[in-house]
Amino acid sequence: MTASNPNTAAPARTQVGVPRDELVRWLNEYLDTDAFSDVSLNGLQIEGKDRVTRVAASVDSSLRSIQAAADAGADLLLTHHGLFWGKPLAVTGPHGRRIKAALDAGLSLYASHLPLDYHREVGNNAMMAKALGLEDVVDFGEYGGKKLGLAGTLPRELDLQDFADRIQKLTGEICLVHSGSHPFVHRIGISSGEGAGLVPEAARMGLDTLLTGEPAHKYFHDAFEYGVNAIFAGHYETEVFGVRALAAKLEEEFGLPWQFIHQPTGL
Incomplete structure (x- = not known):
């Protein structure tokens, strides 16, 4: 297709x-x-x-x-x-x-x-941040000595399910959502592909939600224990x-x- x-x-x-x-x-x-x-x-x-x-x-x-x-x-x-x-x-x-x-x-x-994950104009994370209208964007997502991802603030706070629905419309695929006890989404970190291990960094930055591609078993409990929502929108789709x-x-x-x-x- x-x-x-x-x-x-x-x-x-x-x-x-x-x-x-x-x-x-x-x-x-x-x-x-x-x-x-x-x-x-x-x-x-x-x-x-x-x-x-x-x-x-x-x-x-x-x-x-x-x-x-x-x-x-x-x-x-x-x-x-x-x-x-x-x-x-x-x-x-x-x-x-x-x-x-x-x-x-x-x-x-x-x-x-990695250069295309990182790129601040046409990169995967930059394009998702732009699509979501993130404001006050900063570097996020330590990997290999670089911050490949981005973090920022939504123009307005959204209910967690409403935000997940918005991501589904953006990617065309149903998201997997791990609720970290935040019922609303306002400050989010974005890391395309394999970013499940970034929940601790998101917590240190005071983010309420991590948007990434695919989950990993070894990081399964992090969202719940660090209190950060994790939305897995698909490795391919991100x-x-x-x-x-x-x-x-x-x-x-x-x-x-x-x-x-x-x-x-x-x-």
């Missing part, structure tokens, strides 16, 4: 495309890729065609995502979860088929993990925002049309 940007008009430059290496340099600089110590190999992971005329974006670098991007005529696929994670992998089995599908299509693959915003930024900067490859995992 795919969802397209309705604005398909593009400057004449896109008739011959934009040099791939120019886009990669711009992305590396814009995302400050080298500033992050990350298990993900951030940046260009697969080198495809020399020029890019169309972009696709996807949360995951699955075979389905790669094939869908190729079928859509994309020359560059932006993903949050790439194919290389801290150790060499044999180019065999599913891993080999993913790489082969991209190479056969001339499709470049660019991955941005990480669709960054790749979509980044693709839209490429359209703004380079006039490249883009398409989002939507393949929810339910997790």
Whole structure:
């Protein structure tokens, strides 16, 4: 299933495309890729065609995502979860088929993990904070020496269930809610993906609610014992925002049309 940007008009430059290496340099600089110590190999992971005329974006670098991007005529696929994670992998089995599908299509693959969680303009957390209208936004969510997330104040206090319903409308998925004894939501911390362990930090900052992706058994009791509400909106669903915003930024900067490859995992 795919969802397209309705604005398909593009400057004449896109008739011959934009040099791939120019886009990669711009992305590396814009995302400050080298500033992050990350298990993900951030940046260009697969080198495809020399020029890019169309972009696709996807949360995951699955075979389905790669094939869908190729079928859509994309020359560059932006993903949050790439194919290389801290150790060499044999180019065999599913891993080999993913790489082969991209190479056969001339499709470049660019991955941005922690840099895209962090980014204060198009990052996952920044986009959620913007969608919620957070005010007095500050850094939050210690991970790997950086505060990847954001915390802020809602314009008005909301009932916990009303807030959860609002998140459900934002993501399209039902949330799991752990009530930490706060019946209302006003000051919240946001950390996309795996942020269940941030409840203690939220408590130290005086936040009443943590919004993150997926729960973890070892942190199950924290929300109840620290008195901080925890709302789990899905790892996938909290990480669709960054790749979509980044693709839209490429359209703004380079006039490249883009398409989002939507393949929810339910997790």
